[in-house]
Amino acid sequence: MGLFSKDIKTMDELFIHVMQDIYYTEKQIVKALPDMIDKTQNRELSAAFKKHYDETNIHVQRLERAFELMGEKPRATACPAIDGILKEANEISGNVDDRDVLDAALIAAAQAVEHYEITRYGTLISWSQELGKDAVGNLLTKTLNEEKATDKKLTSLAEKKINMKATG
Ligand SMILES: [Fe+2]
Ligand SMILES: [Fe+2]
Secondary structure, eight states: OOTTOTTOOSHHHHHHHHHHHHHHHHHHHHHHHHHHHHHOOOHHHHHHHHHHHHHHHHHHHHHHHHHHHTTOOOOOOOOHHHHHHHHHHHHSOTTOSOHHHHHHHHHHHHHHHHHHHHHHHHHHHHHHHHHTOHHHHHHHHHHHHHHHHHHHHHHHHHHHHHHHHHHO
């Protein structure tokens, strides 16, 4: 269902719809991360993915709590945007000869995922302020901060690799 579906008439309904979208997204990420962890042989990158795997499970739980606070049953609605991003991530081969190229591709794919999450949570948090849903907004802000920290960590890992290469 698109954002401008006929079924969505109020801001509250739109809010719930985007929650269902990000709920689906987080659940798909939980499924996708183990494969990404398997593909890298870089210890730091693997540790970063594992840490975020644990955090992502908490993101799912926080959304369930947010649905509960809004008197709604947690429900996921398919999100073609994250499906495409994760499909690309899955297509990155674990058989690439050059490990640095593989890691660079994995980092790029993971950052695309984080940026998608950041845009969705950013929207929900600003709407939650407009709609007076402070408790929901506070919960989602915790998650947003973890998405941003993960994105930063991935940037620093990417830069570290480039610097190591430059200094040989
Ligand atoms: Fe997340
Ligand atoms: Fe994330």
